[in-house]
Amino acid sequence: MRMLLADQGQSWNEEVVNKETWLQGPLKASCLYGQLPKFQDGDLTLYQSNAILRHLGRTLGLYGKDQREAALVDVVNDGVEDLRSKYITLIYTNYEAGKKEYVKALPGHLKPFETLLSQNQGGQAFIMGDQISFADYNLLDLLLIHQVLAPGCLDSLPLLSAYVARLSARPKLKAFLASPEHVNRPINGNGKQASNPVC
Structure with a gap:
């Protein structure tokens, strides 16, 4: 948000x-x-x-250009939330014992987003359509968090890696991501991964 x-x-x-x-x-x-x-x-x-x-x-005006795009944005956002649920379970219930397996499975969980990007202007635009949507911000947040959990997790996913870099470079977003309000906010309430990524 x-x-x-x-x-x-x-x-x-x-x-x-x-x-x-x-x-x-x-x-x-x-x-x-x-x-x-x-x-x-x-x-x-x-x-x-x-x-x-x-x-x-x-x-x-961040919900697609029409009902079709809105429906597809919902698909993306629900996929983001499915992965976020897995992440939250790891962080709050199984961090020490489960992190290795979670990180190993992560490329498979991220692959659908790479596929979606590849189907939209060759991965050079947003996750859905040619305008940014609320789902892009939700996905970017999740990807930045995962880069803290597992640096290099996007190495095998070049479109997602470029997507994170491209969105993070948007001037107002870049300024916010570098701000103390963002950088000093813990990612998780239990102290796991206690610092935010600076992009």
Whole structure:
């Protein structure tokens, strides 16, 4: 969400909730599903990361040019979330014992995204269509995280590697990725991979 907002030139106010405040209970009790993020857009309150991303996609014109592209963007985003679920399971339940096998299987999990890129202007555009979508930001986030987990994980995937470099070089996004607000934010809440990549 932050990368999308920054790259699209949007301003936002962020309230960072520390563990102590969260454990006090009232904020958690006020959240629809008892979890963050919580997103305010005027009088609209949203929960769930992907609902927020889709809202931003619709609001900012980042959801494909038509219904067909929108459907394909959804396919990409759901694929990103499938891999993110595997990653979260590793990080929070099986990091020490499972990392080696996870990294070994990672190229196979990333291959569908390489395939999608190859089918869209030879991998020289975005993940779907010729305009950036909310799914591009979600995929980029996941790929940057995986480059911290397993440097070189994109070495056998040249289109994805170039895609990460190309998106990360977008001026507003590049500035955000280099900002202290991004660099100093832990990737995971349990301290695994405690520093963000600087691109």
